[in-house]
Amino acid sequence: MAITSRDFRELRLEHISRAFGSHNALRDVTLTVKRGEFIALLGPSGCGKSTALNCLAGLLSLSGGGIWLDDRRIDMLKPEDRGFGMVFQNYALFPHMTVRRNVGFGLQMQGVAKAKMDLKVEESLNVVRLAQQADKLPAQLSGGQQQRVAIARAIAVEPPLVLMDEPLSNLDAKLRLEMRGEIRRIHRLLGSATIYVTHDQDEALSLADRIVVLRDGGVRQIGTPHDLYNRPAHLDVAEFMGFRNALPARILRKQGDDVEMSLSGATLWGRGMDATDAGEVVAAIRPCDLVPMPEGAIGAIVTGMEYSGENFLGSGRTADGYEVFFRARDAMAPGATVRLGAPADRVLVYPRENVQ
Template identity: 45%
Template sequence: MASVSIASVNKSFGSHPVIKDVSVEIADGEFVILVGPSGCGKSTLLRIIAGLETIDSGTLAIGERRVNDVEPKDRDIAMVFQNYALYPHMTVAANMAFSLVQRGVAKAEVERHVHEAAAILEIEQLLSRYPKQLSGGQRQRVAMGRAIVRNPKVFLFDEPLSNLDAKLRVQMRGEIKALHHRLATTMIYVTHDQIEAMTMADRIVVLRDGKVEQIGSPLDLYDHPVNLFVAGFLGSNGMAFFRGCYRDGQFVSSDGLKLPFAARGDLEGRDVVYGVRPDDFILTDDGVDATVDVLEPTGSETQMLARWGSQKFTSLFRGRLTAPPGSSVRLGIAPGRAHVFDAASGLRLDGQSPFHA
């Protein structure tokens, strides 16, 4: 196991910068997920750690060792790819053993490592099969097994679940998280899926346009996003944003909607963006009348698409609701759950904690 230190790293492809002064400290045994929209630089950063891309400037260290110019095979890392990259003419056992055989490890030792990894992943019964005889989930387990047998200092995952169907993705998320707890090895995982990031990571690194926007635990980023981008990106349903200003002790939107929040006196008249997560709306007689556009029941939850005046938003409630399209419901905001951002810069106005509505 080893820590990973990324210090002021820059990378350009030609004249186009893709990684811009990125610094991240990853502790020994930590599970860190790099997340962001397509083109944000997350896969490039992972490839830099793997040694598949060079660094223009900055320092990369694995453990105490600076590895800027170290070949990938000598970095003691193992990578799991999106497309599995299994050899079709080899059995599962041979695929898993390939890197050890190439290194000249004794046959008995290879077999021991393969069977130990297969037991961890519960694929012992698949060792004699070929990749074409496996399901997508089984192939992904084999790809992880090939990485495990190497006993690396760091595991790297490049969107490993993107080719799986939705139900299998959920299952494999749990299995990878359980694998991390069992192996206690440093893992760095890239995904564009913020649900994967929220459910699996010890810490999340949110990237945009090659820069780090915020680093923190999943719930810290969810509850205390530093800017509008992070607030809008994290969460299975997007945060609702209302534009307006702070006036006379409350938020007043551009079309007259009034919502409460406590703020410093120097914000009087300032243009702000008021944010509410879907699950922080509440049904209350003291709320503001909202017009229902669509109800989407899922059984355990109900998602409601509604409007306050011209402002559309999504709210989420536990249980089942009955409200036909066009009907009115009274909605409020759960106490302490409003988020307020500066309209010009997009930065959170209070630094770290939400305003208390």
Template identity: 50%
Template sequence: MTTATMSKPSVGFEKLSMRGVTRSYAKAAAPALSHLDLELARGEFVALLGPSGCGKSTALACMAGLQPLTSGSIWRDDVRLDTLPPEKRGFGMVFQNYALFPHMSVQKNVEFGLSMRRVPKAQRHERALRALKMVQLEEHAGKLPSQLSGGQQQRVAIARALAIDPEIVLMDEPLSNLDAALRIEMRTEIKRLYQERGLTVLYVTHDQEEALSLATRLVVLRKGVLEQTGTPQEVYTNPASAYVAGFMGYRNLFPAKVENTGPGDDISVVAHGTVLHGTSRAASGTANGAAVSVAIRPEDLVVAGQSTGNSIKAMAEVVEYHGRELSVQARTGPDTVLHLKTNEPVVAGAVLHLGVVPDRVLVYPADDGEETVQPHV
């Protein structure tokens, strides 16, 4: 895909802030957002990450002005935005439900924001076609949205947001309706546009791979509360809780009991009938015998020829071919399974010794009872 040249927006702000933002619904037991403090510096690409119902789309809708705040405020530098209507906030917006005008052609839909800004007709036409070319839809300019597939309609929505040359773009899972190949291609184009035009982006997704590849900072939400924020590398390698670990690819999450605590963060736990050495993520020391949760990535489990000092014995149950590697579900007991990825020639029914280095075994305080979210795979 070829990216059309578009001018960078002028510098007009330094930071965008949500201060104590709460959004409650009358019949809901808990608020969709609870006292959320979030700040975006100019030029950041921030991804709000989490499962359905965590509050990420609500946060975006509040920022856009599509939902009123129960309490709190939203600021662009020293200008309060939550008291302004959506059209006065100056955001380019792309939402999952497209929000296209069904009676307008694709080109007219893309031109709509430009018309509202009183851009001359010739410039509207040129900028709309340029934006459509970016999403590979220039040949569909004269069609109605109903004549396009769902994925094509979402690409029209992306083109409409980009056509106005916004300084801040809000995106709510804009790639969810695209096929796999185009999703990867559009992901690259979004990142390139962000880098070339100096945009500030607030991006909602439940796809951790998408968030890692696009964002400069991740914000993980849980039940409307900020659970962890940091660079993609920080959140990926050092998840703050078992909940975040589960969402960031630690598919193996299982209960254990503390066997012994060593110097620093060293800890030994009993799990799957064996002693594992790992790294504690508790805020303070955990007593021997205490219940904990253990997190291990599938790719960190290594098939060894024999039992080692930090290994789990399991039987391969389901083996899936994924091209260069195998995805294996292995059982360690009647109700306990592990997931691993390997290049070894594993077959169903094989007895495996799964080794893992201690610093890849993360140990957290026992979960609070809520089911730990699993990553998008």
């Protein structure tokens, strides 16, 4: 019997793994998702996020661990019996079917009576604001409208969980921004849980209640968008969250959570991230926080400038050969000398052994 009720307490992934031969695509992933939560699985290509989603959907079997919806173990169930809604990257709409028939397809497969199916389809189309497009074919719709049809089809079956696999990656920048708001609005309206796969940190930050960062099939950090943006626990997480500058340094002294470092022939203060007793560390800084200063800490030779609207994104190279990225109000010519600094609370310091 398919699971169709949104009235559940939690979904639990308990030490799940998935191997393809000798390759472990997922390794000992544990996660609890509460009803109403929006969870983003974030990470680079090949980190295991889509594998995790497919295991949840039942499209891939587990190599180890289990998946529970409240007290019911569901990883042994067929995909159609889990009752989850799935939104794919490429929409996966039937081109010969109208919007109305596409949305009702899952209900039809479940054997829902026509009167009830028509009502649910109408409700779903109203939720995604496409009631006026019900009799059109997918080819007559824009990309954003087609993605909303795919969402309507997923929610029509009243799933306890909606799974989304990079649903905005095929849209242009303007539509992606519009659809972020739509997806969040629909999620809040439904009250079910959503698990959303993305490699885009901005999407994860703007949509999720919590973000799960994956790397090499394992969980690196779980936290709120604020936690992940401001306090990434590992250097690789920091780099994925926009700390593009990662400069080797040596600690000179500590003062509470702050540390003074020597790097590239200069000194810089930063905020220590746990094990900073080691002398050899890495200073991680976002380009937007590293700016020219009359007496800045880091000297560099400008190698390039890109106009980004309000400011310029500059690149440079330090005397000891490290590449740096910084923000500047005015353009600088290649070969110019610049000194760069950042506020201490915007410089995160990690043990050197975290560098890989």
